[in-house]
Amino acid sequence: MIMSESVRKMLRAKLVVLGRDNCGKTALCVRFITRRFIGEYEHKREVTYRCQKIVDKEAIELEILDTVNKECVGPAASSLESSIKWGDGFLIxxxxxxxxxxxxxxxxxxLIDHVKETLGIPAVIVANKCDMENGRVVRTDEGQALASDLSQGLTGGAGAVSLSCLWQRTLRQWRPRARSSCVKCVRSSSATCWLWTSAHGCCR
Known part of the structure; x- marks a missing residue:
């Protein structure tokens, strides 16, 4: 059976969701794919989700790796580096x-910058549970400053945007790299790390 031209040329993106346990990684993935919020999740194993999404009228086959908590040093470091090598873009x-x-x-x-050894890797800092003001210990300006610092001094924008826009913006940063024949030649002068804020349980 001959595959259609559109199927043959469909881009494939691999995104990795990183962060400590109980910060909302699985909820973010499930909400994006199903548009539902579920209170209880399995936190002890990694899961790869697969779906197709349309970005600017272009179909993209998307794989999302929902990682368990891994430290940058110690026995888990090699597993973490393997996940980073696999990914095209990152949500931290x-x-x-x-x-x-x-x-x-x-x-x-x-660690992403070290492992990938190239500039322009899409990375989004996601500040979750922003509606839980009574338990807040990290200020919004701290998150903005961190995004700016990790973007090598460029401004990290605070994005009160929908969940769909979060993923689409990440994929828009990744897509030019996928179109290039030499990924390491794609070097962006724009910020590759920005801040997105999310309310606990938000599914917009």
């Missing part, structure tokens, strides 16, 4: 109610 999550998850973001982003 933290909870505004957990400072340790916020502090892990810098380590994860710098």
């Amino acid at each position: 999550m933290y909870s505004v109610t957990d400072r340790s998850s916020f502090e892990a973001v810098s380590r994860l982003k710098r």
Whole structure:
């Protein structure tokens, strides 16, 4: 059976969701794919989700790796590096109610830069549970400053945007790289790390 031209040329994107346990990684993935919020999730195993999405009228076959908590050093480091090597783009999550998850973001982003050995890798910092003000321990301006710092001094924008826009913006950053015959030659002068804020349980 001969595949149609549109199927043969469909881009394939591999996105990796990183962050500490209980910061909302699985919820983010499930909400994006099913548009539903589920209160309880399996946190002990990695899951790869597959779906097709349309970005700017172009169909993209999307794989999303929902990782378990991995540290940048120690026995789990090699597994973490393997996940990073696999990915084309990254969502790095933290909870505004957990400072340790916020502090892990810098380590994860710098490990991505080290492993990928190239500029312009799409990476989005996702600040989750922003509606839980009573338990907040990470200020919004701290998240904005972190995004700016990890973008090598360029401004990291605070994005009060829909969940769909979060993924679409990540894929828009990735797509020019996928069209290039030499990924390491694609070097972007624009910020590749920006801040997106999410309310706990939000499914817009």
